[in-house]
Amino acid sequence: MSESLAAPASAGPDTITARMSGTIPLAGRILIAVLFLMSGAAKLATPAATIAYIHSVGLPFAPLGLALAVLIEIGGSAALIVGYRTRLVAFVMAGFAIATALAFHRNLADQNQLIHFFKNVSIAGGLLQVAAFGGGRLSLDARRR
Numbered sequence: 001m002s003e004s005l006a007a008p009a010s011a012g013p014d015t016i017t018a019r020m021s022g023t024i025p026l027a028g029r030i031l032i033a034v035l036f037l038m039s040g041a042a043k044l045a046t047p048a049a050t051i052a053y054i055h056s057v058g059l060p061f062a063p064l065g066l067a068l069a070v071l072i073e074i075g076g077s078a079a080l081i082v083g084y085r086t087r088l089v090a091f092v093m094a095g096f097a098i099a100t101a102l103a104f105h106r107n108l109a110d111q112n113q114l115i116h117f118f119k120n121v122s123i124a125g126g127l128l129q130v131a132a133f134g135g136g137r138l139s140l141d142a143r144r145r
Helices: 013-045 047-056 062-082 086-104 111-133 140-144
Strands: none
Touching: 013 047, 013 062, 013 086, 013 111, 047 062, 062 086, 086 111
């Protein structure tokens, strides 16, 4: 166990739980957000390729789709990391993960698409946990209370 999570011998379970109630939710929020942040940055770096990909799966309004995706991925990641309106943001990002799974990874006969589909579903599951339990002690939401 790392030093930051290790409790003194005299510390009881309540002390350990109190320490972890801030650091573990923060770590979880960062780990989930980093994937979306990287994806949003890639879309910003190659907008034409992203628009072409959106068109290739038959979705309309590709430029609007790109703008929404970047807003959710980058804006949502930033809000998730700092814990701002964490429950709402996590819920929106979970919906986005499911929508992208259904729109872009629907060829489940292809092993790669199957893996990506269930990766998105799993990420949505983690985000729903964040939506259910909030950002934890180390979040802007906790400071506002």
